[in-house]
Amino acid sequence: MSGKLLVFPDTGVLIAMIVYPRTRYGALSLAGEVLELYQTGAFGMVIGQSIVDELEEVIDDRFAAQRGRMVSLLKPFAGQFTRRPTPAEIAAVSSACNDPTDAPIFASAVIARPDIVLANDFEAFHTPAAKSFWQQHRITVESLYGLLCVFGRRQRRETPAR
Amino acid sequence: MLVRRITIRVSPDLHGKLDTLAARRSISLNTLTVEALEKYAQAQAEPPERLPLQELSAFLAPAAEAADLSEEELLQHARAVRRRIWQERYEQTVRAHVGPQERT
Numbered sequence: 001m002s003g004k005l006l007v008f009p010d011t012g013v014l015i016a017m018i019v020y021p022r023t024r025y026g027a028l029s030l031a032g033e034v035l036e037l038y039q040t041g042a043f044g045m046v047i048g049q050s051i052v053d054e055l056e057e058v059i060d061d062r063f064a065a066q067r068g069r070m071v072s073l074l075k076p077f078a079g080q081f082t083r084r085p086t087p088a089e090i091a092a093v094s095s096a097c098n099d100p101t102d103a104p105i106f107a108s109a110v111i112a113r114p115d116i117v118l119a120n121d122f123e124a125f126h127t128p129a130a131k132s133f134w135q136q137h138r139i140t141v142e143s144l145y146g147l148l149c150v151f152g153r154r155q156r157r158e159t160p161a162r
Numbered sequence: 163m164l165v166r167r168i169t170i171r172v173s174p175d176l177h178g179k180l181d182t183l184a185a186r187r188s189i190s191l192n193t194l195t196v197e198a199l200e201k202y203a204q205a206q207a208e209p210p211e212r213l214p215l216q217e218l219s220a221f222l223a224p225a226a227e228a229a230d231l232s233e234e235e236l237l238q239h240a241r242a243v244r245r246r247i248w249q250e251r252y253e254q255t256v257r258a259h260v261g262p263q264e265r266t
Contacts, residue, residue: 087259
């Protein structure tokens with residue numbers, strides 16, 4: 001592996017990084033620490049259009065007043081988002097997914113060709129079938145905690161931390 | 163200044179467009195092409211810009227706090243959105259692809 005690590009975030013971790021970088025007590029959350037690492041340029045990020053689609057809908061549903069601001073901030077980066085997967089590409093990855101609704105995201109990650117898929121949804125992204133799938137595509141899957149371990153901010157534990 | 167010569171082949175259409183652009187600025191086709199190549203080389207050499215996550219956070223984190231919306235609630239909603247997008251955009255077409263594979 002050469003150069004900066006390229007990370008593909010799932011929508012959940014992206015939301016956690018953007019909306020909950022601090023705990024309710026004001027301390028930096030795991031997502032906030034990862035956001036800080038990103039801001040310092042520790043790793044690069046590649047985002048799929050499928051992730052942006054979900055993010056926009058979530059914001060539209062829950063923070064409608066903020067949608068326009070978010071869209072205009074993301075607009076200049078539209079060219080960087082990887083394309084949506086085709087139905088055939090989604091069908092090809094469906095056997096690795098516990099829940100078929102995750103298949104478009106798995107397929108998007110494959111298209112993006114990151115070093116690491118960053119997801120805290122353990123039932124979807126960290127199952128043995130999913131891990132084997134990521135391995136086949138030479139992608140590592142990490143949680144927020146796991147990514148901090150990659151950068152020496154935390155120690156690996158025997159039971160994966162969430 | 164030391165220069166090197168390269169030869170490129172372009173379509174008559176592109177040639178015409180470049181000629182027009184150069185004429186408009188009263189510069190040679192060579193100067194225009196060098197400018198374009200320099201810009202391209204610079205864009206390729208620059209690292210990609212960082213996504214504006216911090217900027218998004220600056221107004222979305224306070225919005226969540228003001229709405230008293232917990233992380234668990236919002237992530238649960240994100241799962242619901244994923245299901246909705248699946249049903250509206252992908253389910254039928256993907257099943258059409260999975261079906262024939264399963265039958266073989």
